[in-house]
Amino acid sequence: MMTALHELTASEAARLIRQRDVSPVELVDALLDRVERSQPVLKAFVTVDAEGARAAARIAEAAIGRGDQLGPLHGVPFAAKDIFDAAGLPTTAGYAPLANSVAAIDSFSVGKLKAAGAILLGKAVTTQFASSDPSPSVNPWRPDRTPAGSSSGSGVGVAARLMPVALGTQTGGSILRPSAYNGVVGLKPTYGRVSRQGIVPLSWSLDHAGPIVRSVADAALVLGVIAGHDPRDPQSLTADVPDYTAALSTPIERPRLGLILDFLDRSQPEVRAHIEGVADRFRASGASVRELRLTSPFDLYLAVHGITMQAESADVHATWIARDRSAYSPRIRASAMLGQVLPSWAYLHAQRLRRRFAAETAAQMADLDAFLLPTASNLPPGPETTGDASFQSPWSLLGLPSVSLPSGVGDDGLPFATQLVARHLDEPTLLRVAQWAEGVLGFNARPPERW
Secondary structure (H helix, E strand, O other): OOOOHHHOOHHHHHHHHHOOOOOHHHHHHHHHHHHHHHHHHHOOEEEEOHHHHHHHHHHHHHHHHHOOOOOOOOOOEEEEEOOEOOOOOEOOOOOHHHOOOEOOOOOHHHHHHHHOOOEEEEEEOOOHHHOOOOOOOOOOOOOOOOOOOOOHHHHHHHHOOOOOEEEEEEOOOOOHHHHHHHOOEEEEOOOOOOOOOOEOOOOOOOOEEEEEEOOHHHHHHHHHHHOOOOOOOOOOOOOOOOOHHHHOOOOOOOOEEEEEHHHHHOOOHHHHHHHHHHHHHHHHOOOEEEEEOOOOOHHHHHHHHHHHHHHHHHHHHHHHHHHOHHHOOHHHHHHHHHHHOOOHHHHHHHHHHHHHHHHHHHHHOOOOOEEEEEOOOOOOOOOOOOOOOOOOHHHHHHOOOEEEEEEEEOOOOOEEEEEEEOOOOOHHHHHHHHHHHHHHHOOOOOOOOOO
């Protein structure tokens, strides 16, 4: 029996569309129906482009009928966080004065997905300027808990089966934490692996773009589409892009993992117990799991990340804050204004420490395939916050690739998540370890439909 259309992952949908077993028009219609029904409750979208999506689906279906060469995501629907430009749609960044700011061209990532045949359903909710103020979106597992941020609508939409792919960004923890709190897969690539052209910035040396999906295979597929050099982004890497999907065809049998105890020490008891259980399951399945500690103090990592983000966001937002401070949400306003008074020596010292952390981490990872740790210190807290970014921000600071995998559901109906971190530009190994871990974890839960 055919899987319900909304349950299809991106990889499954792309395959079935190529085989002509699924129509792009039927798939888009099915998902738009779910979006319409869920929106009053989940609030995952800022803008739904139903007319544009249906037109693109008809074009995709006609291309199949003509026998055209199809892209790797032909006919697969996706959403973009509302800080990515998409031609003809507003990019509001959760900031009221930008409500009528319609993009003339696609951002790099949106353009690459469209060129691969993917169909944009609309723009997903972001917290204001992708910062830490609470989100209007609702966690589909429990409506009294936060869906996290800042890629809140992206995480909610993928978890609730409104689309199989969503674009997110991470400056602190805004791809991995929404993925963790919503029970889906999130991939933050190496810094510069995906261009940030056409994305509203927050912190120029910390901003990353990446996919939120429901399987490791989908993460590899989407990253293979959106990765690559872009001369319009000065930090865009020129390194060749591997075939991430092909990398998964060579399974890893005995991954070498480093369980970082500093993170367990700061975890809530149920999270610590869960990750210790995950480590035991990994050992029983053949992995080497070695316990270790960060070379430098964890608090110093967090301080360096905080100083860097505050100073750089102050530069990004100086003109906007001067023009209309009242339109800012409290936390992003406070962070950006604090950055304006940070002394330059503090920022420069933070960058020296940042380089030291990178060297220390590279040495620790020399004989490992990946670090192992919880994605977040806690299960989703209440909606007055977006949660704790401290377990994700060290890897944003160092620009290392990291992935969050759903790894269980607690007695209170909230998802647990496990994080893996790999070496600079070693997404192939990260994805292979993640695929192995996905098989061991066997997660197949989904949030209840309360809408």
